[in-house]
Amino acid sequence: xxxxxxxxxxxxxxxxxxxxxAVWGPTPSACLDAALAALAAHVADVGxxxxxxxxxxxxTGPPEALLVGLLDEAITLLDAEGLxxxxxxxxxxxxxxEGEVVAVSLExxxxxxxxxxxxxxxxxxxxxxxxxxxxxxxLDL
Numbered sequence: 001x002x003x004x005x006x007x008x009x010x011x012x013x014x015x016x017x018x019x020x021x022a023v024w025g026p027t028p029s030a031c032l033d034a035a036l037a038a039l040a041a042h043v044a045d046v047g048x049x050x051x052x053x054x055x056x057x058x059x060t061g062p063p064e065a066l067l068v069g070l071l072d073e074a075i076t077l078l079d080a081e082g083l084x085x086x087x088x089x090x091x092x093x094x095x096x097x098e099g100e101v102v103a104v105s106l107e108x109x110x111x112x113x114x115x116x117x118x119x120x121x122x123x124x125x126x127x128x129x130x131x132x133x134x135x136x137x138x139l140d141l
Contacts, residue, residue: 010038040086063126071119
């Protein structure tokens with residue numbers, strides 16, 4: 001399977017007060033989008049919610065900082081505005097993530113899990129592998 005054909009996805013494992021998030025995709029941007037989809041899937045049933053809002057986002061640093069930083073931005077958006085990030089549209093180049101967080105209002109959604117307090121640096125990573133990109137981060141619940 002070529003990098004262009006590889007699909008994006010995520011896996012969630014809850015243990016104790018943490019949520020282990022694994023993501024994969026053909027590009028760093030696809031992994032970041034999957035990370036926000038994972039966050040949304042944990043917090044609420046977004047379903048076919050159509051009222052999507054966009055918020056600009058920019059994070060700089062090494063790949064793991066882009067993953068942790070984007071999730072921290074999403075957690076802040078949830079806390080401050082009641083908007084649940086469910087996707088990322090943008091680019092990653094030269095240590096800069098630039099784009100928009102796609103979000104839905106938490107109001108009226110069926111809640112599934114505790115909203116995270118923070119993305120942790122412990123074990124965080126976003127790396128290119130032979131068959132695409134993989135990321136890992138732990139969310140503190």
